[in-house]
Amino acid sequence: MNNSYxxxxxxxxxxxxLPFDVRNGINEVSTLHxxxxxxxxxVDGGPHQEIEPGATWSPDVPIVQSASMNWFHSxxxxxxxxxxxxxxxxxxxxxxxxxxxxxxxKTYGIDDFTLVLxxxxxxxxxxxxxxxxxEVFEDGFQGDTLVVNGxxxxxxxxxxxxxxxxxxxxxxxxxxxxxxxxxxPLTVIASDGGFLASAVEAESILMSxxxxxxxxxxxxxxxxxxxxxxxxxGGGFLANLFGGNQTIAALTLTANGDQVFSGTMPxxxxxxxxPDRTEATTTRSFQLEMGGDADxxxxxxxxxxxxxxxxxxxxxxxxxxDRNDERVRKGDTEIWRIAVDDMLHPFxxxxxxxxxxxxxxxxxxxHTQGWKxxxxxxxxxxxxxxxxEHDAPEDAPYMYHCHIxxxxxxxxxxxxxxx
Numbered sequence: 001m002n003n004s005y006x007x008x009x010x011x012x013x014x015x016x017x018l019p020f021d022v023r024n025g026i027n028e029v030s031t032l033h034x035x036x037x038x039x040x041x042x043v044d045g046g047p048h049q050e051i052e053p054g055a056t057w058s059p060d061v062p063i064v065q066s067a068s069m070n071w072f073h074s075x076x077x078x079x080x081x082x083x084x085x086x087x088x089x090x091x092x093x094x095x096x097x098x099x100x101x102x103x104x105x106k107t108y109g110i111d112d113f114t115l116v117l118x119x120x121x122x123x124x125x126x127x128x129x130x131x132x133x134x135e136v137f138e139d140g141f142q143g144d145t146l147v148v149n150g151x152x153x154x155x156x157x158x159x160x161x162x163x164x165x166x167x168x169x170x171x172x173x174x175x176x177x178x179x180x181x182x183x184x185p186l187t188v189i190a191s192d193g194g195f196l197a198s199a200v201e202a203e204s205i206l207m208s209x210x211x212x213x214x215x216x217x218x219x220x221x222x223x224x225x226x227x228x229x230x231x232x233x234g235g236g237f238l239a240n241l242f243g244g245n246q247t248i249a250a251l252t253l254t255a256n257g258d259q260v261f262s263g264t265m266p267x268x269x270x271x272x273x274x275p276d277r278t279e280a281t282t283t284r285s286f287q288l289e290m291g292g293d294a295d296x297x298x299x300x301x302x303x304x305x306x307x308x309x310x311x312x313x314x315x316x317x318x319x320x321x322d323r324n325d326e327r328v329r330k331g332d333t334e335i336w337r338i339a340v341d342d343m344l345h346p347f348x349x350x351x352x353x354x355x356x357x358x359x360x361x362x363x364x365x366x367h368t369q370g371w372k373x374x375x376x377x378x379x380x381x382x383x384x385x386x387x388x389e390h391d392a393p394e395d396a397p398y399m400y401h402c403h404i405x406x407x408x409x410x411x412x413x414x415x416x417x418x419x
Contacts, residue, residue, distance in 0.1 A: 005150045007072065007090025009114050014096035018061045024051040029076060030083055034061060034092065035210065036070030036192060036353070036373050041392030041418070044350055046399050047077035047321065065353070066270075067099030068194040068371070069114075069167045069212040077321060078306040081173050081405035085130050085141065089171055091116065098270075103263040104189070105165040105216070111260050112165045113157065115251065116150075117207075117229065119143035119175050132406075137308045138290075139343075140174020140209075140404035146229060146248050153229070153250040160260040164217045164253060165189075166227065170207040174404040176344065178230035179213075180204040182249060183222055187265060190214035193353030193371025195270035200366045204230075208346030210403040211374045213367065216265060219255045227251040272370060275355035275385045280335040284326060288340040288347070288377065288402055288412055289313045300411045307410035314400075318411025324397050326416035333387045336400075344378040345407070350398035351418070354386035374403060392418040 012018060022032050029052055033045035042049070043059035051057045070092045074083035091114055105111035121129045121143040130141065146153040167190075170177050180186060185201040192212050205213060217225055226249035290312055292300075297311040300318035305311070311318055317325065328334065335357065338347045353371040356364040361380020368375075375382045392398045394417055401413035 005087045006116060007088070009090065010092045011108070012063050012092060012094055014063055014066065014094060016063045018063065019058065020061060021056050021058050022051060023056045024053050027053055028079070029053065030079070030088065031075045032057070032072055032088070033075035033350075034070065034072050035348070036068060036212075037061065037063075037092070038065045038352060038390060040390045041351065041396035041398050044392070044396070044398060045072070046075050046350060046397075048396050050076070063094055065094060066194045067096045068094050068192065069169065069190065069214060070094060071169055071171065071212070073171070075399070077319070078304050078409050081141065081409050082130060084171075084405055085173055086128070089116070091169060093167065099195075102269075103266060105163050105261045107260055111160050111162065113167065115148055115166055115168045116171050117168065117177055117250070118147045118171050119231065120145050120147050132306075132308060134308060137310055137406055137410060140406045142175045146231060146250055148250055153248050154252060155250070156252045156254065158256045159219055159253050160258040161219055161255045162259060162261045163263060163265070164219055165214060166217065166251075167212070167214045168207070169212050170209055172209045174209055174406060175231065176209070177207045178204050179207060180228045180230070181217065182226040182228055184218070184225070187216045187218075188213055188367040189216055189266065189269055191368060191370045192373045196367070196370040197270055197272040198268055199266055202365070202367050205365075205367055206376070208374055208376055208403065209405070210346055210348055217253060218265065219253060222255070224252060224254045226253065270370070275357055277335060277357055277385060279333045280385060281332050283335040283337065285337045286314050286339070286347075286400070286414070288338065288345055289316065290342045292318075303411075305409065305411035310410065312407050312410040312412040314412060314414045317414065319413040319415075323415075324394060324417050325414040328388055328416055328418045330388060330391065330418050333385065335383055336386055337381045337383050338375065338377045339381050340377050344376060346403040347375050347377050347382065347400070348373055348403045349384075349386065349400045351390055351392060352386055352388050354384040357383040357385055388418045390418065392416070
């Protein structure tokens with residue numbers, strides 16, 4: 001992805017159409033999905049837009065949505081987890097007139113930072129490792145080392161006195177990360193799809209793989225502060241290894257006395273009305289399922305899913321490339337209800353942003369009440385209000401799936417058209 005590890009941070013503006021040339025320089029087929037973008041299915045970069053080794057995919061990608069933090073990563077059917085883990089991922093920051101004129105820190109690399117958080121495993125020689133085991137298929141890959149922008153944590157940054165903006169992506173394959181500040185609360189100003197209505201203070205936030213949040217840190221009142229990341233969210237290897245949650249001061253900020261941004265914490269950020277479920281004309285239900293019998297497992301394998309002899313599915317069907325599971329009418333507002341039979345899952349829908357009505361059967365936390373494309377699902381129904389504005393034809397459908405990447409590769413994914 002242009003660099004030795006991870007792709008670049010792309011900074012683009014609403015209203016642009018971006019002519020990309022995506023050349024496959026690895027020795028296996030891949031794709032590049034624009035996660036979070038509101039774009040037609042034929043340029044979405046899902047598993048149908050395969051790029052052969054040595055070939056170039058040249059989509060024209062329209063940027064029509066509001067300011068938001070998005071990302072891009074491999075979405076090759078059966079190989080998404082391995083290819084993304086090895087570095088096929090990057091960030092796309094969209095700005096618009098409102099974000100560029102907002103009274104917020106925006107001097108990139110000075111008081112405005114992009115953070116890509118990942119968990120990795122390394123061998124004794126310091127080489128990154130990835131191995132598919134029964135535990136990895138079940139829980140998703142969870143490494144024992146936190147990495148920030150490709151550097152092993154903890155890391156440090158000198159910053160001006162005043163507000164500092166952190167745009168944060170959880171790019172782990174499977175691990176939920178719990179974020180907090182060493183001093184004071186997190187002040188959240190944006191989620192996956194853009195600004196919240198107003199800043200929200202939270203003692204901590206739980207970020208699933210694929211989620212994004214923007215936070216402000218006030219460096220006027222403290223000389224230093226740290227973004228703490230708990231690696232125990234979701235359990236698994238690391239939590240067991242350290243006898244519980246391990247918390248790392250992933251990024252330490254130290255004020256250097258410079259004055260770059262003199263503004264204060266914002267009151268109003270975006271004009272967001274509460275979601276109205278009565279606008280929906282259709283309700284769809286999705287049950288994420290962790291297992292199945294031998295016959296279903298054999299079908300999953302035949303359909304290109306990689307699950308080590310097991311199977312995962314949605315509504316009893318593992319992913320199949322030549323089957324469209326749902327057909328949506330363009331412009332309709334719908335309610336999508338998602339439930340699981342075991343453990344905590346992050347659910348992602350391509351081609352849109354949505355509003356969360358309920359998360360795990362209850363009102364969603366305040367910092368998740370803006371525009372989202374990820375929702376947590378564990379107990380009870382999680383419900384989202386969604387409308388699709390772009391075409392996704394039979395030969396280039398959108399995906400919906402668990403964003404634990406090994407679960408996606410294992411068959412916990414479906415696809416739908418929009419016409």
